[in-house]
Amino acid sequence: MVALTAIDPAHVVGTGGAIGALLRQYVSQAVAVEEYPLGTFAVNVLGSFVLALVAFGGVGGQLGLLLGTGLAGSFTTFSTFSYETVRLWETGERLRATVNAVSSIVGAVLTIGLARWLLAGLG
Amino acid sequence: MVALTAIDPAHVVGTGGAIGALLRQYVSQAVAVEEYPLGTFAVNVLGSFVLALVAFGGVGGQLGLLLGTGLAGSFTTFSTFSYETVRLWETGERLRATVNAVSSIVGAVLTIGLARWLLAGLG
Numbered sequence: 001m002v003a004l005t006a007i008d009p010a011h012v013v014g015t016g017g018a019i020g021a022l023l024r025q026y027v028s029q030a031v032a033v034e035e036y037p038l039g040t041f042a043v044n045v046l047g048s049f050v051l052a053l054v055a056f057g058g059v060g061g062q063l064g065l066l067l068g069t070g071l072a073g074s075f076t077t078f079s080t081f082s083y084e085t086v087r088l089w090e091t092g093e094r095l096r097a098t099v100n101a102v103s104s105i106v107g108a109v110l111t112i113g114l115a116r117w118l119l120a121g122l123g
Numbered sequence: 124m125v126a127l128t129a130i131d132p133a134h135v136v137g138t139g140g141a142i143g144a145l146l147r148q149y150v151s152q153a154v155a156v157e158e159y160p161l162g163t164f165a166v167n168v169l170g171s172f173v174l175a176l177v178a179f180g181g182v183g184g185q186l187g188l189l190l191g192t193g194l195a196g197s198f199t200t201f202s203t204f205s206y207e208t209v210r211l212w213e214t215g216e217r218l219r220a221t222v223n224a225v226s227s228i229v230g231a232v233l234t235i236g237l238a239r240w241l242l243a244g245l246g
Contacts, residue, residue, distance in 0.1 A: 013148050014141035021140020021197045022133055044201040051202035074144045074197035078167040078204055079174035082231035101228060108205035 012062050016070015020047075024075045036096060037084035040077065041104050047076035048108035052115035135185050139193015143170075147198045159219060160207035163200065164227055170199035171231035175238035 027046070028039030051072035054064055081104055088097035150169070151162030174195035177187055204227055211220035 010145055014145050017144020017147075017197050018137035018141040021143070021193050022137050024140075024196060025136050025192055044205075048202040048205045051206050055206055069148055070144050072202045073147060073200040074140050076201035076203075077196040078199035078201045078227070078231065079171040079195045080199075081201055082167075082171045082228065083174050083178055083235055085228075086232055086235050104201070105205065105208075105224060108201065109209055112206060112209050 007062065009062065009065055012065045013070045016066040017074040020071040020074030023071075024077065027075075035093075037081070037088070037100055040080050040084055041100065041107065044076045044081060044104050045107040045111050047072045049111035049115050050075070052112040053119065056116045056119050130185065132185065132188055135188045136193045139189040140197040143194040143197030146194075147200065150198075158216075160204070160211070160223055163203050163207055164223065164230065167199045167204060167227050168230040168234050170195045172234035172238050173198070175235040176242065179239045179242050 024043045024047075028043050030039075031042045032039040051068055053059075054068040054072065059067060081100075085097050085101050088094075088100060147166045147170075151166050153162075154165045155162040174191055176182075177191040177195065182190060204223075208220050208224050211217075211223060
């Protein structure tokens with residue numbers, strides 16, 4: 001078995017990034033609904049939870065790069081979030097645009113708190 | 124030369140995701156400063172611009188998956204943005220946390236508008 005530490009960090013980030021992007025596409029399509037960007041909301045809240053587990057859990061080194069920078073970083077997306085919010089606003093769906101922006105940030109903050117609470121319970 | 128249409132869409136998304144994650148790490152480290160998440164701000168605003176060019180430019184199919192879902196999606200990150208904002212708030216840097224959240228969203232919205240304005244000028 002190849003030790004993870006023997007692998008180029010760039011390969012570790014790239015591999016996590018590829019997996020994260022694919023999982024994002026699968027999950028966001030699985031929970032997609034019409035007329036509301038629920039898929040992007042779901043991956044952003046879920047991915048923020050995973051990143052918080054990695055960060056608060058003190059997962060560093062190559063595993064931290066794989067799971068945090070690579071996987072959780074690529075699973076979540078700020079560009080699609082911003083684009084979908086702008087499109088909602090432009091098409092007159094200003095309440096939905098506002099709900100999407102606020103709930104995405106509040107949801108992520110809550111799951112980051114949840115991750116720390118769970119880790120504190122284990123520690 | 125292998126036509127892009129002959130490649131499994133999952134490989135296209137994964138490849139774009141790997142490149143996006145690596146570029147995110149390079150760019151965010153290149154513009155990093157102490158005590159403020161400028162690196163994440165930069166990739167999120169720049170990546171939102173790229174996604175808007177792809178989306179408003181009507182780039183679909185495999186190239187859209189490569190550049191939009193894969194590359195821009197993974198280059199930007201909602202999880203690190205949320206985590207860094209929470210950490211700023213928790214450490215008493217509430218003004219910086221608020222500035223980071225507001226400027227990230229406003230910056231992304233402005234570059235999405237810029238992308239459309241540029242494309243309209245070309246079209």
